[in-house]
Each structure stands twice: as structure tokens, then as C-alpha cells.
Amino acid sequence: MYLFAVMRRAVGDRVLLFNGQDGEWLAEVAQASKRRGVLVCQTQTRPLQPPPDVWLLFAPVKKAETTYIVEKAVELGVARLCPVQTAFTNSDRFNRDRMQANAREAAEQCGATLVPVVDELVSLEQRLADWPADRRILWCNEAKAGVATRLGAEARGQPWAILIGPEGGFSDRERARISAVPQVVEASLGPRILRAETAAVAALTLWQAALGDWL
Known part of the structure; x- marks a missing residue:
């Protein structure tokens, strides 16, 4: 995964996530390897803010x-x-x-x-x-x-x-x-x-x- 293989995020690091439905969330890396990882969402930092139509x-x-x-x-x-x-x-x-x-x-x-x-x-x-x-x-x-x-x-x-x-x-x-x-x-x-x-x-x-x- 790009997050771990390229950006070198490790266990304990925090990142901001969004999926286009649930807004933006602060998440912590719980598991990390070059091919996969696990992130745990902790708190919502922003609600979904869609652009104008x-x-x-x-x-x-x-x-x-x-x-x-x-x-x-x-x-x-x-x-x-x-x-x-x-x-x-x-x-x-x-x-x-x-x-x-x-x-x-x-x-x-x-x-x-x-x-x-x-x-x-x-x-x-x-x-x-x-x-x-x-x-x-x-x-x-x-x-x-x-x-x-x-x-x-x-x-x-x-x-x-x-x-x-x-x-x-x-x-x-x-x-x-x-x-x-x-x-x-x-x-x-x-x-x-x-x-x-x-x-x-x-x-x-x-x-x-x-x-x-x-x-």
C-alpha cells in the first residue's frame, strides 16, 4: 500500500482519512506492512463537506x-x-x-x-x-x-x-x-x-x- 510502502507510515502514526460519505477522521495506524495495514478511526475532525452542485x-x-x-x-x-x-x-x-x-x-x-x-x-x-x-x-x-x-x-x-x-x-x-x-x-x-x-x-x-x- 502507498501509505506504508511509499510514505513509510508506522504503527502509532496518525493520518487523516475520508471516504466521501462520512467526513474526515483522525485515525491511528494499528498494523503496518508493505502490502497492508490496519487503521483505527478515533475522532471525526470534519463532517462531510460536499462541493456546490x-x-x-x-x-x-x-x-x-x-x-x-x-x-x-x-x-x-x-x-x-x-x-x-x-x-x-x-x-x-x-x-x-x-x-x-x-x-x-x-x-x-x-x-x-x-x-x-x-x-x-x-x-x-x-x-x-x-x-x-x-x-x-x-x-x-x-x-x-x-x-x-x-x-x-x-x-x-x-x-x-x-x-x-x-x-x-x-x-x-x-x-x-x-x-x-x-x-x-x-x-x-x-x-x-x-x-x-x-x-x-x-x-x-x-x-x-x-x-x-x-x-
């Missing part, structure tokens, strides 16, 4: 940049990560298991008590086809660069998703498809065109500050 829809880019998007999204606070294949997606390969592991590591590092689910890669059309009627989509449309966007406080506490495009943006057909979704709210991320990974961080930051749990 916001999903991130993003087009995978290069491996390092996609990893960055996943890690920062977890740190900033998302409930679900939804990779989508678009016409201009730079990469058609997405290792869901690796990205789920990256999400778990990011949650451990930032002190989260829940690891967001990372979905399998599906087409944008497939993702939008059965979109929940009660979940709004904040579409970060680069064509709106420089146009001010304000989110009203009345939208706080409701289910949301943030849609980030690939390098090269969305195709005309995709733009028409996204615009046809009633739950879509178009937004600008400022006067400059951002890289995909920068846009994801910027959009989540703005959403959290306006409607999330940063208030």
Missing part, C-alpha cells in the same frame, strides 16, 4: 493540460467532471481511470472530503441530448469576449454546469446546438481569448465567487 464540461486537451484542468477543478470545488468530445477537440484519447486518480490526489492535497466523479468521454451532442431540465449551463463563449456578463443572486443554490470549449473553440454547428439548449446562459471571460485550461480555472473562480461556496 456544479459540473465542469470540458474538451480534453493535451495530457498535462487535461490533468491540470482536473486538478484545479477539484481544488476550486466541483461536483462532477464531464469530458466532452467536440469537432476541434485536440485529443481523442482520455484515460478516465488516470484522471479519476488525479482527482482523488487533488482532493487529498486540498483537504476536500469528497472526490468528484470523472465521467467517461462522450460527444458533446450525446451529453446535451438528455440534459437535466433543472440544471443551467454557463457557456463560456469566446465569441462574447469583452461583453460583460452578470449572474444574479437568484441563481444561487441551483444546479449548474460550466461548459468550456477546446483549443480552436466550437464549430458553427456546435454553437447552434448549444444555443438551442434552453438552460444555457452565455458568458464572457473578459476581453482576451484564454487557453482552455486557463478558461476552466477562470470560469470556476468567477462562478464560485458569485454563486458558489466562497461567499
